[in-house]
Amino acid sequence: VTELVDRLEAQILEASPALARLLSPLGRRAAFPPDIPFQAAQAQGTTFNGTIGQITDGAGRPVPLPSLARGLEGLEVSLRDRALLYSPVPGFPELRASWRRRQRRGVSDDRPSTTPLVTVGLTHGLALVADLFGGEDRPIAVPSPFWGNYRQTFELRTGARIVSAPAYVDGRYNCDAMAQALADEPPGRPAVAILNLPSNPGGYSLTRDERGRVIDSLVAVADQRPLLVVCDDAYAGLVYEEAIPSAPVFWDLVGRHPNLVPVKIDGATKEVSFFGGRVGFVTFPFEPGSEVEAALESKLKCLVRAGVGSPVAASQALLLAALENEDLDSEVEAIRLELGRRYRALRDALAGIDRELVSPLPFNSGCFALLELAARAGVTSEALRRHLLDHHDTGVVAIAPRFVRVALCSVAERSLPELVERLMTGVSELAAR
Amino acid sequence: VTELVDRLEAQILEASPALARLLSPLGRRAAFPPDIPFQAAQAQGTTFNGTIGQITDGAGRPVPLPSLARGLEGLEVSLRDRALLYSPVPGFPELRASWRRRQRRGVSDDRPSTTPLVTVGLTHGLALVADLFGGEDRPIAVPSPFWGNYRQTFELRTGARIVSAPAYVDGRYNCDAMAQALADEPPGRPAVAILNLPSNPGGYSLTRDERGRVIDSLVAVADQRPLLVVCDDAYAGLVYEEAIPSAPVFWDLVGRHPNLVPVKIDGATKEVSFFGGRVGFVTFPFEPGSEVEAALESKLKCLVRAGVGSPVAASQALLLAALENEDLDSEVEAIRLELGRRYRALRDALAGIDRELVSPLPFNSGCFALLELAARAGVTSEALRRHLLDHHDTGVVAIAPRFVRVALCSVAERSLPELVERLMTGVSELAAR
Numbered sequence: 001v002t003e004l005v006d007r008l009e010a011q012i013l014e015a016s017p018a019l020a021r022l023l024s025p026l027g028r029r030a031a032f033p034p035d036i037p038f039q040a041a042q043a044q045g046t047t048f049n050g051t052i053g054q055i056t057d058g059a060g061r062p063v064p065l066p067s068l069a070r071g072l073e074g075l076e077v078s079l080r081d082r083a084l085l086y087s088p089v090p091g092f093p094e095l096r097a098s099w100r101r102r103q104r105r106g107v108s109d110d111r112p113s114t115t116p117l118v119t120v121g122l123t124h125g126l127a128l129v130a131d132l133f134g135g136e137d138r139p140i141a142v143p144s145p146f147w148g149n150y151r152q153t154f155e156l157r158t159g160a161r162i163v164s165a166p167a168y169v170d171g172r173y174n175c176d177a178m179a180q181a182l183a184d185e186p187p188g189r190p191a192v193a194i195l196n197l198p199s200n201p202g203g204y205s206l207t208r209d210e211r212g213r214v215i216d217s218l219v220a221v222a223d224q225r226p227l228l229v230v231c232d233d234a235y236a237g238l239v240y241e242e243a244i245p246s247a248p249v250f251w252d253l254v255g256r257h258p259n260l261v262p263v264k265i266d267g268a269t270k271e272v273s274f275f276g277g278r279v280g281f282v283t284f285p286f287e288p289g290s291e292v293e294a295a296l297e298s299k300l301k302c303l304v305r306a307g308v309g310s311p312v313a314a315s316q317a318l319l320l321a322a323l324e325n326e327d328l329d330s331e332v333e334a335i336r337l338e339l340g341r342r343y344r345a346l347r348d349a350l351a352g353i354d355r356e357l358v359s360p361l362p363f364n365s366g367c368f369a370l371l372e373l374a375a376r377a378g379v380t381s382e383a384l385r386r387h388l389l390d391h392h393d394t395g396v397v398a399i400a401p402r403f404v405r406v407a408l409c410s411v412a413e414r415s416l417p418e419l420v421e422r423l424m425t426g427v428s429e430l431a432a433r
Numbered sequence: 434v435t436e437l438v439d440r441l442e443a444q445i446l447e448a449s450p451a452l453a454r455l456l457s458p459l460g461r462r463a464a465f466p467p468d469i470p471f472q473a474a475q476a477q478g479t480t481f482n483g484t485i486g487q488i489t490d491g492a493g494r495p496v497p498l499p500s501l502a503r504g505l506e507g508l509e510v511s512l513r514d515r516a517l518l519y520s521p522v523p524g525f526p527e528l529r530a531s532w533r534r535r536q537r538r539g540v541s542d543d544r545p546s547t548t549p550l551v552t553v554g555l556t557h558g559l560a561l562v563a564d565l566f567g568g569e570d571r572p573i574a575v576p577s578p579f580w581g582n583y584r585q586t587f588e589l590r591t592g593a594r595i596v597s598a599p600a601y602v603d604g605r606y607n608c609d610a611m612a613q614a615l616a617d618e619p620p621g622r623p624a625v626a627i628l629n630l631p632s633n634p635g636g637y638s639l640t641r642d643e644r645g646r647v648i649d650s651l652v653a654v655a656d657q658r659p660l661l662v663v664c665d666d667a668y669a670g671l672v673y674e675e676a677i678p679s680a681p682v683f684w685d686l687v688g689r690h691p692n693l694v695p696v697k698i699d700g701a702t703k704e705v706s707f708f709g710g711r712v713g714f715v716t717f718p719f720e721p722g723s724e725v726e727a728a729l730e731s732k733l734k735c736l737v738r739a740g741v742g743s744p745v746a747a748s749q750a751l752l753l754a755a756l757e758n759e760d761l762d763s764e765v766e767a768i769r770l771e772l773g774r775r776y777r778a779l780r781d782a783l784a785g786i787d788r789e790l791v792s793p794l795p796f797n798s799g800c801f802a803l804l805e806l807a808a809r810a811g812v813t814s815e816a817l818r819r820h821l822l823d824h825h826d827t828g829v830v831a832i833a834p835r836f837v838r839v840a841l842c843s844v845a846e847r848s849l850p851e852l853v854e855r856l857m858t859g860v861s862e863l864a865a866r
Contacts, residue, residue, distance in 0.1 A: 029589060035581040036830055039818065043828025048852040050839040051828040053633060053800045054708045055768060058845025063768060065706055067758035071751040073507030086708045120553050120711070123742030131590075148468040152739035156462060157564075200486060273498055275487045275519045276746025278553070306585035309556030312745050313709025318504040325500035335488060335496060367486045385472065395476025395484040397469055406483040412491025419481040 004031045008295040015292030018226035018259045022190045024135030024158065032301040037089050037310075054086055072314070075321055083317035086309075089301045091118025091281075092316045098323045099281055100288075103266070106247065111254040113264070114293045116281035117300050118311040122234050125265040125280040126153050131303050133192055133228050134158035139185050141193040143167035143177035145370070145399045147200045147232075160192070168361050168372075173204055175213035179221050187224045196232035197249055198239065198366030201397070201405040205244045205365040215252055222260035229253055233266040235366040237332070240340040244364050254285040261285065268319050270367070272328070273335055277315035339367070342408045342416060349420040357427045358404075367409035371423075373402040377431040384426055391429075392422040437464045441728040448725030451659035451692045455623045457568030457591065465734040470522050470743075487519055505747070508754055516750035519742075522734045524551025524714075525749045531756045532714055533721075536699070539680065544687040546697070547726045549714035550733050551744040555667050558698040558713040559586050564736050566625055566661050567591035572618050574626040576600035576610035578803070578832045580633045580665075593625070601794050601805075606637055608646035612654050620657045629665035630682055631672065631799030634830070634838040638677045638798040648685055655693035662686055666699040668799040670765070673773040677797050687718040694718065701752050703800070705761070706768055710748035772800070775841045775849060782853040790860045791837075800842035804856075806835040810864040817859055824862075825855040 008031055013020040032038065040051040055063050062084040072080045082092070090096070096115050104113065119125040134140065136159040142150055144164040154160045165180035167173065174180075178193040185191060195214075198205045206214060221227050231250040239246035253262035267280030282300060286292045304311065322328050346369055350360040357377045363369045373379050381398035388394040397405040404423070411419055441464055446453040465471065473485040488496050495517040505513045515525070523529070529548050537546065552558040567573065569592040575583055577597040587593045598613035600606065607613075611626040618624060628647075631638045639647060654660050664683040672679035686695035700713030715733060719725045737744065755761050779802055783793040790810050796802045806812050814831035821827040830838040837856070844852055 026590070033581060033585065039830050040828070043822060046822065046826050046828040048825075048827040048844065048848055048855060050841070050844045050852055051830050052843050053703075053840050055703070055706050055772065055800070055842045058843065058848055060843075062708075063706060063771070065755060065761065065764040065768070067761045067764060068705060068707055068751060068755040069507075070758075071505060071507040071512075071754050074502075074504040079504075082709065084707060084709050120741045120745070121743075123738070124740065127740045148466060149738060149742075152466065152735060156735070157459070157739050270486075270488070272501060273488050273496060274501055274517060274747075275495075276515065276517050276750070278741065278743075278745045278747075302585060302589070305556070305582060306590050307557065307560045307740060308553045308711065309582075310554075310711070312553070312711045312748060314707075314711075314748050314751065315745060317709070318501060318747065321504050322498060322501040325503075328498065328500045331498040331500060335498070338496070339488065367488070389476060389479065392481075393479050394481040395473070395479040397472050397484050407486050408483070409488045410485050410491065410493075411481065411483045415481055415491055419483055422481060 001031060001033060005029055008298055011291040011295040015286060015290065016261055019261045021226045022133045022228050022261065024131065024133055024138065026135060027132035027299060030132070030299040030302040032298040032305070037305065075317055079317045079321055083314040085313060087118070087311050087313035087316055089305055089310050090297060091311050092320060095316050095320045095323070098320065102323070103283065107251050111251050112285055112287040113254070114284045114286050114296070115288045116283040117297060118316060119267070119280040119282055119304070120308050120311055121269055121278035122232070122265050122267045122280040123149065123153065124308070125267070125282045126230065126232065127157065128282060128300055128303050129230055129263055129265065130154045130158050130160065132299060134160035137161055139163045139182060139189070139191045141178040141181035141191060143174065145201055145403050147196065150194060167202060171359060171361065173206065173210055173362065175210050176217045179217045182221055185225070190226040192228045192230060193218065193221070194230045194232055195249060196234070198235040200234065200366065201368050201399060201403070202361060202370045203363035203366040203368040205239050205246070206249070207243065208245055211245060211249060211252065214249070215256065218253070218260060219257045222257040225259065227260050229260060229262040231262055231264045233264055235270050236266055237271060238336060238339060238367065239365040240343045241364045272319065272322060272332065274315070274319060277318060278312055279315045279319050339409060342411065342413045345413045345416045346406065346408050346420070349417040353420065353424050357431060358424065367407055369406045369408060371404045371406065373404065373427065375402065377427060379427055379430045383430060387430055388423060388426045392426050394419060394422045396423065434464060434466060438462055441731055444724040444728040448719060448723065449694055452694045454659045455566045455661050455694065457564065457566055457571065459568060460565035460732060463565070463732040463735040465731040465738070470738065474521070508750055512750045512754055516747040518746060520551070520744050520746035520749055522738055522743050523730060524744050525753060528749050528753045528756070531753065535756070536716065540684050544684050545718055545720045546687070547717045547719050547729070548721045549716040550730060551749060552713040552715055552737070553741050553744055554702055554711035555665070555698050555700045555713040556582065556586065557741070558700070558715045559663065559665065560590065561715060561733055561736050562663055562696055562698065563587045563591050563593065565732060567593035570594055572596045572615060572622070572624045574611040574614035574624060576607065578634055578836050580629065583627060600635060604792060604794065606639065606643055606795065608643050609650045612650045615654055618658070623659040625661045625663060626651065626654070627663045627665055628682060629667070631668040633667065633799065634801050634832060634836065635794060635803045636796035636799040636801040638672050638679070639682070640676065641678055644678060644682060644685065647682070648689065651686070651693060652690050655690040658692065660693050662693060662695040664695055664697045666697055668703050669699055670704060671769060671772060671800065672798040673776045674797045705752065705755060705765065707748070707752060710751060711745055712748045712752050772842060775844065775846045778846045778849045779839065779841050779853070782850040786853065786857050790864060791857065800840055802839045802841060804837045804839065806837065806860065808835065810860065812860055812863045816863060820863055821856060821859045825859055827852060827855045829856065
């Protein structure tokens with residue numbers, strides 16, 4: 001195993017010295033061991049295959065319990081069979097290939113990307129990246145406010161250290177937030193930055209001009225230190241303004257600077273509205289079939305197996321069937337159009353509110369809008385949240401100290417003006433106390 | 434959060450000082466934060482609920498993509514809806530209640546057990562327990578040979594230290610293996626033991642007499658130190674000999690000694706032949722509704738959220754439908770009977786082999802049989818595995834140095850004699866070299 005670990009590290013070093021320096025201690029020692037899944041993969045196709053601990057008919061097909069298989073009746077038999085058996089550790093090969101084609105629509109051939117590895121939803125992809133590249137005292141730059149779970153995934157689990165700078169300054173997106181967050185780190189110290197666009201909780205995507213400025217800012221950081229940019233593309237494609245580019249920033253970062261390695265985390269959760277399926281993907285900016293791809297895949301497979309055994313075959317079968325359906329794109333587009341209507345309803349409702357009490361931060365995409373309660377109103381977001389629950393039959397998410405997140409994705413278009421009205425009534429009531 | 438962490442630790446200490454001492458540093462600091470899922474749970478049922486980032490129709494129902502939902506056509510509409518949306522972090526309440534009833538069939542009321550928390554398959558349950566109770570230098574006792582993934586899950590991920598003693602001595606199960614493995618640890622040092630019965634790779638369950646001796650041995654360890662006994666019940670119920678008790682040993686350990694805390698890891702993977710679903714459960718020996726249950730659940734929910742977001746709703750919906758079907762028990766029994774036939778076919782085929790070359794270790798349950806190559810034959814299991822792949826169209830799993838695992842669960846009854854014959858031919862060919 002030590003030999004295998006050394007070989008993987010040499011392969012990563014060869015392709016990207018920066019990435020090798022970014023590995024955490026756990027990332028360094030992770031390697032897919034040559035045990036049962038490895039041996040079972042080698043034995044695939046043998047007539048007398050007694051390798052793998054799943055119950056089959058002796059010819060590789062499941063022995064499905066009818067009361068379980070019935071729920072999957074809508075899948076063709078071969079996919080239903082696969083839904084019931086273990087998935088390969090890196091995921092179904094056709095699903096990985098299919099998702100890769102989908103990711104690369106409109107992307108030029110000179111931007112390499114690995115065959116995406118399947119994870120148990122996007123959080124699992126983030127956790128795997130945290131395991132590989134987080135660890136004790138590693139700085140993780142995230143513009144603030146950010147999705148709170150980054151703290152658990154990177155900091156609590158691995159001992160990394162989240163560093164932050166405001167995502168908005170003077171009511172506009174702060175393109176230098178990540179560079180500012182890392183400004184105090186000694187030059188040369190490897191760092192991680194999390195780029196989540198469309199953002200949660202902000203619902204924000206970059207304008208063309210801002211996109212250039214964010215990239216320049218990250219490249220300047222990479223002049224100073226190895227930098228892993230985690231592109232959390234959970235909300236990819238959910239963009240509602242014509243002028244806003246919707247292609248993931250990941251592709252603009254591929255090959256931009258030898259010290260800057262982007263990694264793409266995306267998946268079916270929001271892109272295909274399959275929240276309950278837990279299918280995500282991790283993609284690196286390297287050629288499929290390359291040694292560095294295999295080395296990273298060995299490490300990821302080791303951690304997938306150690307943490308969850310294998311990804312969810314049932315959900316992969318359902319997703320694969322959907323991706324093979326030619327209606328899928330128009331179904332996804334219909335969701336985007338519906339969310340676009342909600343976005344406009346919310347934007348319009350917020351246009352008329354009292355800015356002395358509440359400022360909407362700019363939003364144009366994704367699932368959320370972020371509001372900032374005016375300091376002078378003296379209302380915390382947590383007090384407002386409880387007040388809205390208790391007295392106005394309304395739920396919002398409070399982000400300390402004075403941010404409020406509204407999920408437009410879970411409120412009907414017609415209800416959004418009323419939600420805004422109740423929220424403003426609540427703020428007024430509390431401010432008047 | 435510090436306040437919450439302190440409160441959880443006090444609640445665990447109150448119920449079980451041994452368990453509090455067993456917590457790892459990560460286990461100590463884990464606590465479900467009052468962020469989005471917490472706030473969304475509080476907002477459930479509000480008319481204007483803008484808390485949660487999943488796309489719904491505005492009234493809590495999903496906006497399913499037809500090409501995705503079609504695969505789940507066999508589920509009734511309300512379950513299909515839930516399959517597409519996020520699961521609560523600890524799992525579907527009805528599924529947890531239903532699994533608990535199933536676990537407790539024939540168990541007396543004086544053996545408390547928590548409401549099981551849903552995990553992404555059994556490995557995830559093991560990984561959560563490793564996070565809570567493993568950590569740097571914690572001894573983890575496992576009889577050898579053992580399922581190799583314990584090493585990744587406990588040692589690689591958390592820095593714990595696997596200690597081992599032979600599972601078989603003189604061709605019989607070694608009831609003192611875990612005590613022997615821990616014999617060199619200083620008294621008072623907390624330890625973890627993994628009790629996997631029916632075993633992998635052994636396919637072994639304890640006789641009534643051995644069960645008593647294993648329990649006595651573990652109780653003697655608990656006189657010396659806080660001891661967490663991880664009951665890996667993956668193969669629960671798959672027992673093929675009348676004389677062998679099939680109820681999980683977990684229940685015999687509940688309340689046996691104040692220093693001995695058993696935790697049950699089980700799930701649908703093997704028990705309901707749902708390998709591809711990834712539904713497992715973690716259960717502690719405490720009353721449902723107790724403070725200690727809530728404290729442990731807060732820690733587990735924190736780690737579930739940090740690592741995978743939430744468990745798989747689609748698989749939970751499928752499993753819940755199966756559990757609600759009155760045919761399920763007879764379907765599960767039909768699988769047990771089929772595996773019993775394979776067990777007898779394999780046992781009979783092994784009865785006639787040359788013991789000078791290969792000794793079958795005792796087996797009576799589960800999915801496997803374990804064979805030991807005689808030292809004097811000079812054949813390693815890895816050499817045999819490759820030889821069988823290359824020359825005999827046969828796959829087995831090699832466990833260093835001289836163990837071979839045969840998975841009877843994936844070979845047809847009629848093929849097992851042929852598999853044994855090919856295996857013996859392979860051994861003879863290699864031994865003759």
